[in-house]
Amino acid sequence: MLKTINTYGSPVLRDIALPVTSVTPEIRQLISDMFETMYAAEGIGLAAPQVGESIRLFIIDLHPMDAKEGRRVFINPELLEFSDEKDVYDEGCLSIPTVREDVVRPTAVRIKYQTPDGEDRNEWIDTFLARVIQHEFDHLEGVLFTDRISAIKRSLLKKTLKKIADGEIEVEMSENYQL
Ligand code: GNR
Ligand code: NI
Numbered sequence: 001m002l003k004t005i006n007t008y009g010s011p012v013l014r015d016i017a018l019p020v021t022s023v024t025p026e027i028r029q030l031i032s033d034m035f036e037t038m039y040a041a042e043g044i045g046l047a048a049p050q051v052g053e054s055i056r057l058f059i060i061d062l063h064p065m066d067a068k069e070g071r072r073v074f075i076n077p078e079l080l081e082f083s084d085e086k087d088v089y090d091e092g093c094l095s096i097p098t099v100r101e102d103v104v105r106p107t108a109v110r111i112k113y114q115t116p117d118g119e120d121r122n123e124w125i126d127t128f129l130a131r132v133i134q135h136e137f138d139h140l141e142g143v144l145f146t147d148r149i150s151a152i153k154r155s156l157l158k159k160t161l162k163k164i165a166d167g168e169i170e171v172e173m174s175e176n177y178q179l
Contacts, residue, residue, distance in 0.1 A: 002173070003037045003051035008096050009165025014142040017047075017054045020075050023116050027057070031073055031116060034059050040173045043094045045132045047139030050095050058136035062129060072129075074113040079137055080122075081110035089131055091145045097171050099160060101149045105134050 006012055020027060030053060038046040038059060047058040056076050063070040085107045092100045108126035111133055115121060125133060135145060146154060146161065163169050 001033050001036070002040055003033050005037065005041060005046075005050050005094050005171045006052055007164050007167075007169075007171060008144070008146075008161055010095070012049050012052055012054055013095055013139070013144065015049065015054045016142055017049055017056045017140040019056050020114075023075065023114075023118060027055075028116065031057070031059060035061070035071065038094075039064050041094050041171055042174055045136045046094065047136045049139050049142075056140050058139065060129065060132050060136065062132065073116050074111070074133070074136070075116065077111055077113040077133070077137055077140070079109050079134070080112055081124075082106035083108035083126070087131075089128075091131075091135060093135070093145055094171055095139075096144065096146060096161070096164060097169050099146065099157060099164075101145065101153055101157070103135075103145050103148050105131060105148075109133060 030048065034046050034048065034051060037051060038061065044062050044064065045058060045060040048055045058074050060072045061070045083106045086104050087107050088102045088104050090100050091103045107130060108124065109130045110122070110124050112122045138144065146157060
């Protein structure tokens with residue numbers, strides 16, 4: 001089932017999400033719904049708070065067109081270490097439609113998380129995945145990428161952000177997507 005993506009101004013995007021205590025059938029259904037929703041919205045990542053569930057879980061698929069292998073699920077993630085090296089990328093967010101801005105972040109991170117099968121993983125990630133992981137992790141802390149740009153750039157975006165908050169700019173959903 002497709003979920004509605006909450007946009008800028010929705011209070012749930014500012015909440016600190018709660019840990020997932022066990023992977024119940026409801027959580028498995030949520031994960032499945034999140035993939036469906038993410039593909040329909042043509043995103044490469046989605047955090048549970050974006051679909052109204054304030055729990056510590058996000059999904060990523062950097063290559064949605066390349067079948068199922070790219071699907072990643074991160075439950076109760078912790079970012080344990082960051083590279084000193086940083087880079088810049090023009091980020092977007094499904095919850096902030098039409099807005100893209102350069103965000104500086106560490107190039108690599110160490111992430112500890114659980115899989116849906118209850119396994120603990122600990123990985124050093126030094127590819128573009130590290131960028132998306134940090135963006136998604138921020139959602140679990142109530143942080144949006146627009147919080148990480150300069151005050152000047154943010155003030156230039158103020159009108160657009162207000163329009164999004166007022167429901168005048170909506171998330172585009174693709175009409176014919178493939179699961
Ligand atoms: O689809 C998305 N693209 C993206 C590009 C650069 C950095 C992060 C992202 S994640 C975003 C989907 C989204 O809003 N996830 O929370
Ligand atoms: Ni986002």
